Amino acid sequence: LSRDRLDDEAWEDLEDSLITADVGVEPTREIVERLRERTRVLGTRTPDELRSLLREELVGALDPKADRSLAATPHDGRPAVLLVVGVNGSGKTTTCGKIARVLVADGHTVVLGAADTFRAAAADQLATWAGRVGAEVVRGREAGDPAAVAFDAVRRGIEAGTDTVLIDTAGRLQNKVGLMDELGKVKRVVERHGPVDETLLVLDATTGQNGLTQARVFTEVVDVTGVVLTKLDGTAKGGIVIAVQRNLGIPVKLVGLGEGPDDLAPFEPEAFVDALLGVNA
């Protein structure tokens, strides 16, 4: 009797591992459907084989061929301009500091624009990062117009012949219409200098299903070109980015792995999926 050893329990384990990684109910169901189909066709027998098929499926869902390079170097005689956006506390300011660190280490000059004029000591925090990594900071008045600061930062970058301008914005929840309009304005005003090269959405890996809503609304307002998935050094798996890639086609470009200046890494779908499935690399 060669009974199929992929019993209900094996399938339930698989489903549970996706759900507990924040992949979401709908994507999990679709992925499981496809796997059932494939295991029938391939005659998959063992939980191990099933897991390797699952790994393939997840890596595929993350579009492994997507372009994850960062448009962060100067072109046409002007600096690259990057706008960093996201909900409150996701890690925007820290990520600005870390990206600047990488660029400075590569020999580039960087201006950090402190367009969070709202949160207490936000500009100080960015200025500390600028000092740490050897970038210049442009800041405006407290409670001033964030679009004006962003505009000034890019102007400063152009005038000084800087390679990259990174604009840090205030955290905002995507259901706050007024704040989202303000963000749209920041981008439009910056674009008077020319197009923004990269708009990065900073997504906290602990975020559950709301992460997809964040990505959808932010991209409607400022056309997000990439995700930075932060706080992956914790126990959270960050599975919501699978839905973000599948539904919106927005790739993760970078991951945050700590609070230090060097805790930033390129996103690698295979390594991400292995960590998600609890495979020791």
Added chain:
Amino acid sequence: MFDTLSDRLNGIFTKLRGKGRLTDADIDATAREIRLALLEADVALPVVKAFIASIKERARGAEVHGALNPAQQVIKIVHEELVAVLGGETRRLQFAKQPPTVIMLAGLQGSGKTTLAGKLARWLKAQGHQPLLVAADLQRPNAVNQLQVLGQRAGVEVYAPEPGNGVGDPVRVANDSIDHARRSMRDIVIVDTAGRLGIDAEMMAQAAAIRDAVSPDETIFVIDAMVGQDAVATAEAFRDGVGITGVVLSKLDGDARGGAALSVRYVTGQAILFASTGEKLEDFDVFHPDRMASRILGM
């Protein structure tokens, strides 16, 4: 994108209208829909499983009244059960018999601790207290300045003997703050701490050392309402590492369904004391289990 739970249950129950008791098949079908609704609201899977088991138990004994819509009856049961798990009545802050009362805040990075410190200070001051804010996050860049700005806005003194940004010992600051509070006649001490991960053993040990230095009357775990399945692992880590006496859910002004509330409540067994509902110091409310239950169910 998703149908509401009530639509789905209505679908199940159209065949059932007028019948008496729910059959086991009805209950299983219903349980599946509730499971989905809770998972979509980010309630953690182990918590969903435990919750569903208790709901099934209750549904088995329930009569379906012909005159009422069975879907609404089941939702009522689920809602009641959620309210019960979320805490029923709101609990108040515990005050020390011998002032100062010490409130320590702990949680993941960016969860809303420092903002909450400012909110609590403002709220308690309005009730006639004399709070002291303590800057014991000496790690995150400019956390001390952030607390100073918030203290100024709240009109509350900030004890900040160290500049932070890696300089100073947070355990020492916390320890010394109690004497300072006594000398300057403060009756409440609110200790802001650095964000930390549950798996960061060194930082969790530091949190425990701060706790031991100040013997808090309340150790409040601050958690972002947008957190998903990780709520269980994180709440367990803080429960075991620091000890939690209460929970505050932050960023409830967003549109996340907030299933983390249920997860944390299940894991810690501690009351959810407040809801943090915005960036301004007045965006703060006591926690309402009934509203939270409705929100989780998408009602």
